[in-house]
Amino acid sequence: MEWASYGRRRVYDSPWVEVWLDDVDIPGVGRIDHHVIRMPKPSVTSVVTNEAGEFLLIYRHRFITGRWGWEVPAGWVDAGEELAEAIAREVEEETGWRPGRVEPLTEYDALAGISTMHFTAFHVTGCTRLGEPVDVSEATRVEWLPEAEVVRLLTSGGIPDGPSHAALSFYLGPYRIAHGKA
Structure with missing residues (x-):
């Protein structure tokens, strides 16, 4: 209908x-x-991994929900910017790590019943440490966490952010199964 x-x-x-x-x-x-x-701007998010199988996450407070939690780097696309360029910029600004490789992961509509909010998620690898994050308002901590800890955080409420939940869950499940990495 x-x-x-x-x-x-x-x-x-x-x-x-x-x-x-x-x-x-x-x-x-x-x-x-x-x-x-x-939403007037497209939204991008990322799953950032390294060769040791760790995930780069940021720990922050969200004013609207009043909650602290871990999140993946994410943000909005500026006018004239490509989606992959935007997430590379966001990862660098929020974490202090420069992406080496940025590949599409998945897309989804976050609130399809009421909003045009559309996310494009990327898998980011080969990062190089530049220093402290440029955007100090984004995170209290930036850390590489092992997969077992990310799964624990996902299942215990330690990652309350929807875009982070969606991107990490997709990466840990369907993406790895489809790519023979499960």
């Missing part, structure tokens, strides 16, 4: 988020105003 759309009106917008009311007809429900959150 596909919804019919009869127009939309903007309720709020900023460089970071837009809120719209779409006039839609939902089969079996009727015509309603449906809230839609649009």
Whole structure:
């Protein structure tokens, strides 16, 4: 079943988020105003690994949820920037490590029922240490963690961030199975 759309009106917008009311007809429900959150910039995320099988994660506080947790490097794509360039920039700014190789991992719609938030995840390898992170507002700690610790964090709530959860879970499961690395 596909919804019919009869127009939309903007309720709020900023460089970071837009809120719209779409006039839609939902089969079996009727015509309603449906809230839609649009993200004006594409989002990128990464799973950064090294030859020892460790994962590069950042530890930070998220104001909105009031939670501390581990996350993968991620961010928004600037105007005119390629997705792979954006994640390479984000990894370097947030961690102090320069990516060597950046390869597509997966894509997904984070909140498909209400938002256009679309993530493209990359697998980053061959990093070179440059020094301390440039963007000091991103993380309290930056660490290489062994796979067993990442799995423990995923299953215990230590990685509460959705994009981090999705990218790491995809990498540890379907990606490795599809590439004969499981």
